[in-house]
Amino acid sequence: MIKIAGLSRTFQGKSGTVEALRGIDLDVGNGEFLAVIGRSGCGKSTLLRIIAGLIRPSQGEVLVGGEPVGRPRRDVAMVFQRPALLPWRSVRNNVLLPVEIFRWQRSQHREHAERLLEMTGLSGFADRLPHELSGGMQQRVSLCRALIQRPKVLLMDEPFSALDALTREELAVELQRIHMELGTTVVFVTHSIQEAVLLADRVAVLSARPGRLRRLVGIDIPRPRSFGHNAHLEDVAAASAELHQLLLSDHMPEPSAAP
Amino acid sequence: MTDKTTDAGLRRLWVNAGLPALGALLALALWWLVTIVFSIDPFWLPAPPDVVDAFQRLSGHLAEQTGVTLIETIVGFAIGAIGGAAVAVLFAASRTIERMTMPLIAAVNAVPKAALAPLLIVWIGLNTQAKIVMVVLLCFFPVLVSTMAGLTSVPNDLRELAHSLSSSWWQTFLKVRLTWALPQVFVGLKVASSLAIIGAVIGELTNPDRGLGSVVVSSSQSADTPLAFAALTLLAIMGAGLFYLVAALERILVPWARAISS
Structure with a gap:
């Protein structure tokens, strides 16, 4: 579904050139859940934004569904770290925002919106304003807004990192259920090993500055997975330990590269 | 319960x-x-009953002059506010136009408006229009600046969302920026609502033919301080009324703003 070849990206900053990504080669299969993990500043958000068509690569290219990505596409949806909801729109109208922007028929997508709200447990809140909802519920709304596009690829940029620990786990389990139900290809950027192990088929570990693909770790634990006690505690522990090792042994950024 | x-x-x-x-x-x-x-002698500081007495003596005259000042204020406020907001939208659309004209507008705004009043009479004449123009001059800038601030204060996550949906400039403008700017626009409107009355009175003091400003001028000439106080009271009530009218409109139009700012 996604093919990334020889991808590099540098930024021109005030203090000189910053190399965010270097030579990334990566394929994401149809329906696969890929987690991208790395220290802060390793360029994982940049990678996601290049796949989304929000940023151009300096070198190399990204193909989604066989076509090179030049700008944002309607079958690729994005969920951000913050819910980014319009505060004056009801939950339902926030979910329908992409429909309006794409100039689709609103009436044909209303039912879909209701189904998504039901799937995320928000049925009773369709007419509420975002500020009346908790942070976790707001992030669910933004997930619905992404899914209304019926995306082939769902790109998620640390979507749970602004939430409290319990809500994060709850939403991660819910995301797993939704992914199992819809089979959408997901690229999920996170710095949480726990989330990566719960959700991903494979985990791409990036090294810091410049971001390079350090290792691809396959997580072969049967779904549905869960936090806490389950039948695969050993596998979970092994995968977590491996990811820990990879992240901790990562070289600190060279002094010259720091801004 | x-x-x-x-x-x-x-x-x-x-x-x-x-x-x-x-x-x-x-x-x-x-x-x-x-x-x-x-x-204290009422000539220096009239007591409340003296002012009430002045209201009773000249109630018809005062009501008429209040109407005159009110119309100048509201017409000028409306023109200034709509003009300021419209120019802000133009600036938001074109950075070139903004860079070319904004410093000029800021410089013109820095001129004390009261000093322009005699010139307005030369240019426009001894009429109501000159007074309305004074009100417009005072209201225009705060609404312009606050609307510009509102339009450029859209948070990054909403910008990126619009970008990721390939939203056109107009779509982003209408669906995101304009509504997002409203709370800030209302800050400018509230400032302008108080300035509008000041503008009307400056115009009336320069050309004291009609309006509450002219009542103040003529009452000081006839040493009728209670009447001046009556006129000032009416101006204060008018100013406060306009301010709270704008505030009420804000509550109706942007009820969500209070919720997200607190």
Whole structure:
């Protein structure tokens, strides 16, 4: 579904050139859940934004569904770290925002919106304003807004990192259920090993500055997975330990590269 | 349950209406007390009954002049506000135009408007239009600046969302930026609502033919201080009324703003 070849990206900053990504080669299969993990500043958000068509690569290219990505596409949806909801729109109208922007028929997508709200447990809140909802519920709304596009690829940029620990786990389990139900290809950027192990088929570990693909770790634990006690505690522990090792042994950024 | 809600309603009424009224009454009482205790001549500081008396003596005249000032104020405020907001939208659309004209507008705005009043009479004449133009001059800039600030204050996550949906400039403008700017626009409108009255009075002091400003001028010429106080009271009520009208409109149009800012 996604093919990334020889991808590099540098930024021109005030203090000189910053190399965010270097030579990334990566394929994401149809329906696969890929987690991208790395220290802060390793360029994982940049990678996601290049796949989304929000940023151009300096070198190399990204193909989604066989076509090179030049700008944002309607079958690729994005969920951000913050819910980014319009505060004056009801939950339902926030979910329908992409429909309006794409100039689709609103009436044909209303039912879909209701189904998504039901799937995320928000049925009773369709007419509420975002500020009346908790942070976790707001992030669910933004997930619905992404899914209304019926995306082939769902790109998620640390979507749970602004939430409290319990809500994060709850939403991660819910995301797993939704992914199992819809089979959408997901690229999920996170710095949480726990989330990566719960959700991903494979985990791409990036090294810091410049971001390079350090290792691809396959997580072969049967779904549905869960936090806490389950039948695969050993596998979970092994995968977590491996990811820990990879992240901790990562070289600190060279002094010259720091801004 | 119903008792509790009526209790809460009464308390809110007391806080929102009762306390301000009490404060005003106390201020009035203090003013009255001062005039009695120091037995001040009404020529220097009239007591509240002197002002009430002036209202009664010339109620028809005062009502007519209030109407004149009110119309100048509201017409000028409306033109200035719409103009300021429209120019802000133009600036948001074109950075080139903004860079070319904004410094010029800021420089013109820095000129004390009262000093322009005689010139306006030369250019426009001894008429109501000159006074309305003065009001427009005072209202335009705060609305322009606040609308520009609002339009450029859209948070990054909403910008990126619009970008990721390939939203066109107009779509982003209408669906995101304009509504997002409204709370800030209202800040400018509230400032302009007070300036509008000042503008009308500056115009009327320069050309005192009609309006409450001219009542102040003529009352000082005839040493009728209570009448001047009556005119000032009407101006204060008008100013406060306009301000709270704008505030009420804000509550109706952007109810969400208070929720997200607190």
